[in-house]
Amino acid sequence: MTTENKLSFTEHLDELRSRMIKCFIALGLSTLIAYLFSKKIFEILTKPLVEVMPPGATLIFTNLPEAFFTYLKVSILLGFFFSLPVILYHVWCFISPGLYQKEKKYILPFVILSTGFFIGGAMFAYFIVFPIGFKFFLGFSTDSIQPLPSIKQYLSFSSKLLIAFGTIFELPIFAVFLAKIGIIDANFLSSKRKYGILVIFILGAVLTPPDIVTQILMAIPLMLLYELSIWLIKIFVKKKEEEEN
Numbered sequence: 001m002t003t004e005n006k007l008s009f010t011e012h013l014d015e016l017r018s019r020m021i022k023c024f025i026a027l028g029l030s031t032l033i034a035y036l037f038s039k040k041i042f043e044i045l046t047k048p049l050v051e052v053m054p055p056g057a058t059l060i061f062t063n064l065p066e067a068f069f070t071y072l073k074v075s076i077l078l079g080f081f082f083s084l085p086v087i088l089y090h091v092w093c094f095i096s097p098g099l100y101q102k103e104k105k106y107i108l109p110f111v112i113l114s115t116g117f118f119i120g121g122a123m124f125a126y127f128i129v130f131p132i133g134f135k136f137f138l139g140f141s142t143d144s145i146q147p148l149p150s151i152k153q154y155l156s157f158s159s160k161l162l163i164a165f166g167t168i169f170e171l172p173i174f175a176v177f178l179a180k181i182g183i184i185d186a187n188f189l190s191s192k193r194k195y196g197i198l199v200i201f202i203l204g205a206v207l208t209p210p211d212i213v214t215q216i217l218m219a220i221p222l223m224l225l226y227e228l229s230i231w232l233i234k235i236f237v238k239k240k241e242e243e244e245n
Contacts, residue, residue: 019090026086031079038071041078042151045158048130049149052138059151070151077159081119088114114173121169121221122162129161129217136213161214164207168222175229179237186233189226196226 034041046059061067088111141147178184189196200222204215 016094019094023083023087023090026083027076027079029079030082031075034078034082035072035075038075038078042071042074042155045074046151046154048126049134049154052131052135053147054138054141057147059154060148061151066150066152070155073155073159077155077162081122084118085111085115110173114170117169117173118166121165121167124169124221125161125165129165129214130158132217133161133214161208165218165221168203168207168218169225171222171225172229172232176232176236179233184233185237186230189230189233193226197223200226 049059061070089107092107092110138147175184175189179186201215201219203222204218208214208218
C-alpha cells in the first residue's frame with residue numbers, strides 16, 4: 001500500500017457517506033421497479049405455502065392498509081436483492097484502500113461470488129426449506145383448528161428466512177477473506193470442527209423461528225458450507241502463498 005492511498009478520518013467519512021448514498025439510490029430505484037410487479041412477486045413468494053394449504057384455505061389481511069404495506073415491503077425486499085451487486089461493490093471499494101494492489105483484483109470475483117452465494121442461500125430457503133417447513137406447521141391443523149395466515153405475518157416470516165439463509169451462505173466467502181488476511185487457516189477450522197458445529201446449531205436457533213425443523217434445515221447446509229470453506233481456503237490461500245514465493 002502506498003502513502004498516497006492513505007486517507008484522513010474525515011475523508012473516510014466523506015467516502016463512506018458517498019458510497020452509502022449510492023447504495024440507497026440503487027436500492028430506491030430497484031424498489032420502484034420491483035413495485036410495478038409486486039403483486040405477481042408476492043404470488044410467487046406465497047406459492048410454497050399455498051400449495052400445502054388445505055383446500056379452500058387462503059391468506060388474509062386483517063386491516064385496510066395491510067395489503068398495500070405488504071406489497072411495499074415485498075418491493076423493498078426484491079429491491080435489496082436487485083441492488084445487492086451494487087451494495088457489495090461499494091463495500092469492497094470502501095475497504096480496498098487498506099489492501100495491497102494485487103488484492104484489489106479480487107473485486108469482481110468478490111461481487112459475483114458474494115451475490116451468487118446469497119441468492120443461492122435464498123433459493124435454498126425457497127425451494128427446500130419453505131415446502132418442508134410449511135407442511136410441518138400446517139400438519140397441526142385439525143377439523144376444528146384451521147390455518148388463516150395473514151399476508152403480513154407470512155411476509156415477515158418468509159423474508160427473515162430468505163435473508164438469514166442468504167447471509168449464512170456467505171460463510172465460504174467470509175472464511176476465505178479471513179484466511180487471506182491471516183486471521184484463520186484451514187488447519188484452524190479443521191481442528192475446531194466440533195466447536196464449529198456447536199456454533200452452527202446456535203446460529204440455527206438464533207437466525208430461524210423457534211422450531212427444530214427450520215433449525216436443522218439451516219444447520220445442515222451450514223455444516224456443508226463449513227467444510228467447503230476449509231476446502232476453498234486450502235486452494236486459494238495456498239495458491240496465493242505459492243505466487244508470493
